Amino acid sequence: MATAQHTDNTIGAAPDEGVRRRDFINIAAVSFAGVGSVAVLYPLINQMNPSADVLALSSIEVDLSAIEPGQAIKTIFRKQPLFVRHLTPQEIQAANTVPISELRDPQTLAERTKEGKAQWLITMGVCTHLGCVPLGAAEGENRGEYGGYFCPCHGSHYDTAARIRKGPAPTNLEVPEYAFASDTVVQIG
């Protein structure tokens, strides 16, 4: 705007002068305001990210001693359900006999468990389709066609390694970051 007014002015300098001081001031002022606006926008946007108290609860310990083979427990990790399942030898074998090439999201049971602890299958209880809680952790629930978990919302079937086998879910049930603190205690997150 200022530039346009200035060039119309007959008293002003010739138009072919090249970059003038005024152009520099103009660009510098707009840049300064632009950077400032972005700096102001950052807290306005970032305030919506998970707050400190939500993040503080992002790590939990689970005691495994009471879970018998074949059983599973449901607990809460980051406000979402977490499945801790004690696989039976048959279930481990069933998971290991599946050819990897048949899987939608190819992973072996060994890759989804810790070394030497293949019987402990720890996954999020959140269907990777649209976030429902699959059935199969509690006793007597439908475990689907592959003996693992079954999501009732849109019919995703997971096998005994919680890998997607049938239905709309794109990936296996997520394995969170975890480590064994001792033989019976596992720290998740």
Next chain:
Amino acid sequence: MSFPWAEEYRPSNGFMRWMDDRLPLPRLVFNAVGGGYPVPRNLNHFWNFGVLAGVALTIQIITGIILAMHYAPAATMAFDSVEHIMRNVNQGWLLRYAHSNGASFFFIVTYIHIFRGLYYGSYKAPREMVWLLGLVIFLLMMATAFMGYVLPWGQMSFWGAQVITGLFAAIPLVGEPIQQWLLGGFAPDNAALNRFFSLHYLLPFVIAGVIILHIWALHIPGSGNPTGVDVKTPQDTVPFHPYYTAKDGFGVGIFLIALALLMFFAPNLLGHPDNYIPANPLSTPTHITPEWYFWPFYAILRAFTVDFILPAKLWGVIAMFASILLLFFLPWLDKSPVRSGSYRPLFRMFFVILLFDVFILGWMGGLPAEEPFVMISQTATIYYFAHFLIILPLVSAIERPLPLPRSISESVLHGEKAEAAPLGVQPAPAE
């Protein structure tokens, strides 16, 4: 406004003259919805629905502001505060049922309004901006309704929030951070509930603002009409007031009777019983469904079951958003210069099929994702896209429209029978 014969606003007394010189608000109203806005004289009752949508928004804003006085937007209290409104607050049940059923009615009249536009070619030049702004309003309405449904913090509220924000997680790479950003956590919780409440309060006023632009854009060329023929002479129009204020008043009466019937005799008919169970993050309802007005889109979302380059889930999300974004291109997809479907026999047939198709999608969206419903949804989804991307451009290229009347007044003054008949096929001389 737009026609030279529009009556000019004349202040009736000294105060109004003083006012008109300083803040000509009465003049604006007179020119927008008063005697100063000439409207085609042949509008049928399908032209009521814009006003009805405005009435519905007003009902939502008034009842919503009152409900917010009694509602507590905290995850531990929200469900109980809604029950408190239903049981303790004086006439609280009435206000909440008016608000929840009012939302359904807002969508009913808006859907009729949209299909009115589709049939009579209201999206065509010179009213493209009216159509585009209307779609913006529709998107805002859907966001507002979704967030409003989360507020009672029942099972459907919670799992609806989980599923809908989960849609964003389908975006490659940035999806999960976006979902966490939207929710303010890893799953719907207090943070999500609070921001949904804040935005649910804000968006209706944004809608009201876009409605003003929608009406402004409409009043530049003036309202369309069932023949689609342009207004040519003063004989073609009547002033909005008293003619259409009266006609719209009749429509508002019918609308309010229907709303009252639903509110008082079947207030939970369109709701879902699971939403009277408090939200439980550890237990998913066996059958998650959104509110009925989202069913057609939900059916499109779930119609994709096979990974093809991208995961099936992402395809579903893309298709669902595309089904609405597609409508933004409609003015340029339908190239026929004839606006009204009444003069386009081939178009009319496909319009009816589309209507039927959307009903099928809506029906499937409310049913569980099992066969044969998935297959039916897939077929109906394919047809929906084919209608706009293939059929409409083809129809406008090959169709031979019927002859149009020379003017609106000619089509009206010939009487009902001649009005409907094409010009070449004069049934009987006018009386």
